[in-house]
Amino acid sequence: MILVSFDGVTFTGNGFLANGLSLTLKDSTVNGNIDLGTTSANVSRADVGVIGTLTVGPSAEIAANEDSRIFVSSSGANIVNNGTISYTNTGTQTASLGGRLDVQTTNNSLISFNGGTFNINAAVTQGNGGVVRVFDNTNLNNNGTLDQTAGGLLELSTNSSLQGSSVVVGGEVRMASTGTSFVRGTVRDSLMTGSGTVNNGVSLTIDGATLQGSLDFGTTAATLSRADLGVVNQFTIGGTGSLNINEDARVFVASSGASVLNNGTIAFANTGTPTASLGGRLDVNTTNNGLLSAATGTLQVNASVDGSGETRVTDGGTIDFNGTLFRQGKLDVTGGTFDSGSSRFEVTEVMGDISILGGSVGSGEFAGSTSTFFNDLTLGNIPVAARIVDVDTHDSYVIGEDLTFGSSTTLSLDFDPSFVAEGGNNFDLFTIEGVRNGTFQGRAEASSVGTFGEEMFITYNGGNGNDIFLYALTDPNQVVFANAGQNDDAFFVGTRDKDDATTNDTFTFSNLELYDGAALTVGANETISVGSNGTVTVGDQALFNGHGVVEGNVLNAGLIRDEILPGSGTDVTEDFTQTSSGALRVFIEGDTTPGDDYSQFIVDGAAQLDGELQIVFDAENFNFTTGYVPTVGDTFDLIVASGGITLGNDFSISAFVFDDTSSIFEDDFLLEFFDSGFAGDPDSLLKFAGDLFNFELVNGDTILRATLLAGVSEEIPLPGAALLFASGLLGLRLRKKASSTSASAS
Numbered sequence: 001m002i003l004v005s006f007d008g009v010t011f012t013g014n015g016f017l018a019n020g021l022s023l024t025l026k027d028s029t030v031n032g033n034i035d036l037g038t039t040s041a042n043v044s045r046a047d048v049g050v051i052g053t054l055t056v057g058p059s060a061e062i063a064a065n066e067d068s069r070i071f072v073s074s075s076g077a078n079i080v081n082n083g084t085i086s087y088t089n090t091g092t093q094t095a096s097l098g099g100r101l102d103v104q105t106t107n108n109s110l111i112s113f114n115g116g117t118f119n120i121n122a123a124v125t126q127g128n129g130g131v132v133r134v135f136d137n138t139n140l141n142n143n144g145t146l147d148q149t150a151g152g153l154l155e156l157s158t159n160s161s162l163q164g165s166s167v168v169v170g171g172e173v174r175m176a177s178t179g180t181s182f183v184r185g186t187v188r189d190s191l192m193t194g195s196g197t198v199n200n201g202v203s204l205t206i207d208g209a210t211l212q213g214s215l216d217f218g219t220t221a222a223t224l225s226r227a228d229l230g231v232v233n234q235f236t237i238g239g240t241g242s243l244n245i246n247e248d249a250r251v252f253v254a255s256s257g258a259s260v261l262n263n264g265t266i267a268f269a270n271t272g273t274p275t276a277s278l279g280g281r282l283d284v285n286t287t288n289n290g291l292l293s294a295a296t297g298t299l300q301v302n303a304s305v306d307g308s309g310e311t312r313v314t315d316g317g318t319i320d321f322n323g324t325l326f327r328q329g330k331l332d333v334t335g336g337t338f339d340s341g342s343s344r345f346e347v348t349e350v351m352g353d354i355s356i357l358g359g360s361v362g363s364g365e366f367a368g369s370t371s372t373f374f375n376d377l378t379l380g381n382i383p384v385a386a387r388i389v390d391v392d393t394h395d396s397y398v399i400g401e402d403l404t405f406g407s408s409t410t411l412s413l414d415f416d417p418s419f420v421a422e423g424g425n426n427f428d429l430f431t432i433e434g435v436r437n438g439t440f441q442g443r444a445e446a447s448s449v450g451t452f453g454e455e456m457f458i459t460y461n462g463g464n465g466n467d468i469f470l471y472a473l474t475d476p477n478q479v480v481f482a483n484a485g486q487n488d489d490a491f492f493v494g495t496r497d498k499d500d501a502t503t504n505d506t507f508t509f510s511n512l513e514l515y516d517g518a519a520l521t522v523g524a525n526e527t528i529s530v531g532s533n534g535t536v537t538v539g540d541q542a543l544f545n546g547h548g549v550v551e552g553n554v555l556n557a558g559l560i561r562d563e564i565l566p567g568s569g570t571d572v573t574e575d576f577t578q579t580s581s582g583a584l585r586v587f588i589e590g591d592t593t594p595g596d597d598y599s600q601f602i603v604d605g606a607a608q609l610d611g612e613l614q615i616v617f618d619a620e621n622f623n624f625t626t627g628y629v630p631t632v633g634d635t636f637d638l639i640v641a642s643g644g645i646t647l648g649n650d651f652s653i654s655a656f657v658f659d660d661t662s663s664i665f666e667d668d669f670l671l672e673f674f675d676s677g678f679a680g681d682p683d684s685l686l687k688f689a690g691d692l693f694n695f696e697l698v699n700g701d702t703i704l705r706a707t708l709l710a711g712v713s714e715e716i717p718l719p720g721a722a723l724l725f726a727s728g729l730l731g732l733r734l735r736k737k738a739s740s741t742s743a744s745a746s
Contacts, residue, residue, distance in 0.1 A: 011060075017046045019066075024073050026051035030060045030083075036068035045094075049073030050103045056083040058109070063088065067097040072122075079105040081130075089116025089138075098141075107131075107152070113138050119164070120144050126152025126171060134160040134181075142166035142185065149189075156181035156196070175213055183215075188232075192241075198227045198249070205254050207232035211241035211264070218249035218280075230254030231284045237264040239290070244269065245299065250281040253303075260286040262309065268317070270297025288328065294319045294336065304343070313338055313352075327365060334375075347371055354378070357406075360385060363395035367416075374400040376434070381406040384440070386429055387414040388470070391516070394427045403430065405438030411458075413449055413470075420453035423474035424515045424539060426493040430468035436460060446480070459483075463494030474513060481520075484509050495519040495680055506551075510534050514542035514558065519680025522548035524565060532574055540581055543680040546571055546601075553605070556582040559678045562599045563587060564618075575605035575643065580650040582611035583676070585683070586638050589618040590628040597628070598636050607641035610648030615693060615706065616685065619661040630708060639704040645697055653706060655692040656685040 005024040012032040017023050019037050025048060037046035045067040051074040056062060060083040064070065068087070070079070079085075085107075087099040098117040101124075105111070108127035114135040120142045124132065128151035134140045136157045141164035146154060148171025156162060158179035166185030175181040175194030183196045188207035197216045198204045204215075206229060218227040226248040232255040237243055241264035245251065251260070260266075266288070268280045281300045286292070288309040294317040304323040305311070311328050313319050313336030320339050327346040331338060334352035343359040350373040357380030363371040367387040377399050386395040411429075430436075439460055443449065449456050454472040461482035462469035471480075477489050484490035486508040493515050506527040511534045514520055522528055522545065530536055530552035538544045542558035547565060553574040554560075562571065564587050578584060590597025615638070622628055639645060662671055670689040693706040 017048070017068075019046050022047040022049060024049040024051065025054050026074075027053055029055040029057060030062060031057040033061045033063065035063045035065065036070075037065040045069055045097060047071060050077040050079060052077065054079045054103070056081045056085060056109075058082045060084070061086060064099050064101075065090070066093050066116075067099055069100040069102065071100070071102040077103050079103050081105055081107045081111065082109050084109060085111045087111075087113045087118045089114070089118075091115070093117065113140050117141065120146075123147065126150065128152070131155060133157075134162070136160060139163055140166075142168075145169060148172070154190075156183070156194070173209075180216065198229065200227050200248075203228040203230060205230040205232060206235040207254075208234055210236040210238055211243060212238040213240075214242040214244060216244045216246060217251075218246035226250055228252060231258040231260060233258060235260045235284075237262045237266065237290065239263045241265070242267065245280045245282070246270070247297075248279060250283065252281070252283040258284050260284050262286060262288045262290045262292065262307070265291045265293070267291075268294040268297065268299035270295075270317075285323075292328075293317075308348075311338075350374065350377070353401075356380060356382065358382060360412075363387075363397060367395060368393040370396045370398060372398040372400070376401045376404070378404045379406055379409045381408040383410045383412045385412045385414065387416075388419060388427060389416045390419060391425050391427075394429075396428050397430045399430060399432045399434065402434035403432050403436050405436075405440065407438075408441040409438070411440040411443055415450070415452055421451075421456050421472040423454055423472050424513075425454070425456075426462075426469050426471040426515050426517065428462070428467060428469055428494060431463060431494070432466045432468070434466075436466050436468075445483070459493070462492075464496050467494045469493045471515065474515075478513065481507075481512070486510075489513075491515055492518050492520050497521050511537070513537040514539050514544060516541040517679050519543040519545070519678075521545035522550075524548055527551055538582070541678060543678050549573070553577070555579070556584065556611075559583045559585065559676060559681065561585045561683075562601045564589065564595065564597070564599050566596045570602045570604055572603045572605070575607070576601075576603040576641065577608045578611045580610045580648065583614055584609075584612070584639075585614040585616060587616045587618050588636060589620075589622065591630075591634045591636060592628075594637055598638070600637060601639045603639070603641040603643070605641065606643030607639060607645045608648065609639070609645060609704075610650045611652075613638065613651070613653045613695075613704075613706075614656060615653060616656045616658065616683065617661075619657055632708060634708040636706045636708075637703050638706055641702055644701050645704055646701075647697070653691075653693050653695050655688040657688070659684045659686050662686045 006028055007026040010029045014032055015034045017036050048070045062085050064087045066089055093116040098119055100119045102121045104122045105124045107124055107130040110131050112133040115138055117139040123144045124146050126148040130152040133155040137159045139161040143164040145167040147169045149169055152171040154168055155174045158176045161182040163184055168190055169188045170190055172191045173187055175196035177194055180195045180197045184202045184204050186205040187209045190209045192209055192211045193213040195214045200218055217229055229251045243266045245268040279298050279300055283302045285303045286305050288305055288307040290309045293312040295315040296317055298318040298320055300320045302322045304325040306327045308329040310330040312332040315335055317336040321343055322341045323343050326343045330349040331347045332351040333354050340356045341358050344362055345356050346362045346364050353376040355378040360383045362385040363369040367389045388394040443458050445460055446457055449458050456470050456472050459469050459480045461480050465482040471493055475489055478491045479488040481490050481492040488509055489511045490509040491513045504525045506529050508529045511530055516539050524547045526548040528536055528550045535553040535555050536550050538556045538558040540557045544560045546560055546562055551573045554572045554576045556578045586599035588598040594600035671686040672689055674685045674687040692709055695706045698705050
């Protein structure tokens with residue numbers, strides 16, 4: 001080998017160092033181009049030895065061909081690259097050698113590797129703007145540290161491979177934009193983009209890095225040596241990031257305290273070649289705010305999963321969960337299986353049938369959470385937890401189909417120490433749309449769950465007769481609606497929707513009370529009978545849909561909806577009393593026939609009215625060309641009481657329109673947002689500002705008649721082209737209050 005040495009020299013122009021020759025540079029600068037090695041490689045490579053500092057100028061290039069090497073001739077040698085250091089193999093590399101960069105380098109510009117295999121055996125520090133580029137089909141054995149803390153880019157092209165004990169710190173690791181790049185080693189605090197693959201038998205360690213591209217772990221040709229992803233500190237998967245765990249690949253804890261934050265996708269898939277004794281694994285505590293999915297195989301999750309994201313099991317896939325906490329916004333098991341193991345299960349929405357046979361069930365991270373299971377839920381012999389803070393804040397579960405209990409499923413109730421129950425308080429723990437099979441162990445129907453001011457009890461017959469409620473009685477002799485007999489004082493909690501009832505059913509009690517928040521619908525062919533001495537009490541914040549008949553007295557402190565019901569007769573056979581907190585809601589879609597065109601609330605006894613009469617225009621059924629047109633002076637006999645009507649000091653009338661038909665009013669009316677305050681209110685309304693109606697008592701004070709103060713003077717085509725005019729009901733500008741005032745007859 002021929003040795004040539006230079007000390008403190010600046011190279012310009014073009015130079016060439018043939019194979020078998022060695023050039024030693026001490027404290028020198030390259031401002032031209034130097035080619036190392038030839039395209040006819042042999043065992044004796046071209047070598048450049050560095051003593052002191054070798055500087056590559058901004059427009060200079062050291063082009064190392066085939067097996068050429070840049071090495072340390074004396075301790076402390078280093079390179080400052082402001083130009084280009086390129087390694088190229090044209091096809092004649094010696095397999096046992098390969099091009100090498102063995103000198104500590106500060107790269108402020110470009111170091112590239114193209115074709116064949118190359119080695120970095122020293123630390124490379126990237127300046128801001130520094131790039132290390134690995135071209136297509138090129139292998140780079142990085143056995144040093146690539147420090148990109150100050151900025152910098154490692155660019156891996158299609159089918160390029162990052163091998164060795166590589167450590168990349170900071171900056172960006174840009175993997176292939178088409179196809180994939182193959183990676184291994186350690187990536188610390190870097191941004192990873194593009195598409196990368198970790199093959200079977202290879203390990204990649206992620207230390208504080210963020211993935212905005214995609215990483216595939218494992219190949220479709222599985223072996224006993226799995227692909228491993230070790231996590232140190234936090235591994236973040238960004239919103240566009242995707243971590244794909246194939247076959248037997250594993251994500252594991254490489255250092256205590258490791259975690260995964262997933263805002264993108266973690267996907268497990270089995271193409272049919274996993275090793276039965278292994279299987280894909282996620283062993284790192286994960287906050288999943290994106291998507292965690294498993295398809296056509298079994299993914300073992302041996303860590304806790306938290307977050308607001310979705311877990312999806314499809315195509316016959318299985319997630320075998322062995323962590324301590326599984327908390328997600330959504331779990332979809334429609335196409336697969338989820339085994340909750342011995343974890344605490346807290347999910348906001350669950351799609352598909354699910355069995356939770358181990359661990360425990362809670363409804364969410366915070367008190368007041370609701371968990372919705374859209375299909376069947378089967379519970380094993382496990383505890384189910386619910387927290388109660390106050391009447392407005394408590395945990396609940398909604399079951400879209402059937403709920404099945406284990407033989408010893410238990411209910412754990414956590415009442416806030418400050419909670420004090422009052423009579424009528426009730427909490428919907430389980431709303432069940434399908435069939436309930438079984439009960440909680442040790443908690444029989446109507447049994448006590450404890451005393452918190454008032455004693456509270458449990459019922460499995462709330463709502464439609466299948467919902468699970470806690471309640472405090474207003475009267476110790478009351479029995480829940482579904483279980484009460486004709487001599488019982490009954491109470492109702494929950495929601496009953498039976499407006500499509502076709503049978504002539506009669507429910508007979510001594511008295512009936514709707515507790516706060518209850519919503520009871522009596523079908524058109526149904527009757528509530530409490531006799532002439534009994535009373536149906538609609539409690540504060542309770543809702544009564546009066547499609548049928550009440551035989552007895554009614555006391556309304558809540559909301560009664562009297563929908564238009566053709567052919568209907570009496571609503572209340574005895575007396576009707578409405579308190580100052582009560583509201584009676586009626587509907588208008590015409591003015592001809594009571595019951596057919598507008599609601600008429602009929603009382604056989606006397607009516608004492610306080611509170612509010614709410615009149616709702618059902619504008620969807622207005623017909624401005626051939627049918628009803630609201631006109632000044634239209635009258636509506638809304639309440640008829642044979643025993644006479646008495647109006648209290650707080651009685652008032654207000655007008656409303658359904659918000660989905662409000663567009664025909666909104667240009668010329670002042671419409672206000674309206675919240676009735678009733679949890680079960682099915683109507684979404686806007687309120688007219690001002691008085692649209694005058695009202696009076698007529699026919700010996702037995703009829704409350706409302707008269708329209710404004711109407712429509714021109715025909716307006718509907719629907720679709722609803723043109724608004726300046727006069728009439730649709731044109732009256734209620735920004736100026738109507739001059740007429742409401743009055744009541746004495």
